Amino acid sequence: MTALPRVLVLTDRTLVPAGRGLESVLASCADAGITHVVLRELDLDDARRATLALRLAPLGLTVLAARRPLPGCPGVHLAAGQPRPDGASGLAWGRSCHSRSEVGQAAAQGASWATLSPYARTPSKPGYGPPLPSGALAGHRLPVFALGGIGPENAAAARRAGAHGVAVMGSLMRADDPAATAAALLRAVTA
DSSP states (O other), X not given: OOOOOSEEEEOOGGGSOTTOOHHHHHHHHHHHTOOEEEEOOTTSOHHHHHHHHHHHGGGTOEEEEESSOOTTOSEEEEOTTOOOOTTOTTOEEEEEESSHHHHHHHHHXXXXXXXXXXXXXXXXXXXXXXXXXXXXXXXXXXXXXXXXXXXXXXXXXXXXXXXXXEEESHHHHSOSSHHHHHHHHHHHHHO
16 A cells, blocks of 8 residues: 555545535545545445445545455555454555544554544534544554544644544535645645
């Protein structure tokens, strides 16, 4: 797998406004410089998810599968508490975490990255939280992405707080202009 990005996009086509599709949103993000996406869409069977992953790869995106490895995906992002993939020699993997100790466990088990959430209140999961305490993102043995309530307005603060980068779903999936939002996120995390 290529080097980890500063902005990791998680998909949720149910958040995409009517008249637009997930692939067009991700094409706009790729045009703006996004390089990695976690393909969720867990309501689809694995064959349909694999087909979607194959359609996204020509956009220049490194597509990581959510929860279960998929053909053609160089990595998998696991749910919190989900065991590391069996027999996945050479497969990069990360895990969703909600505390420092969960990040430590993921690192000890060989994860290549972790998301840590919630960073802030998020419209995607109302009532989810409370937000992480200050300092939760710093000092880990593996790259950590701040997740939850991330947008261009707070992405730089997450990096200053110790995050390797940010993981974003709602602010990109719902965006009126996904390319502009993606570009703003990239500027914020590399400034």
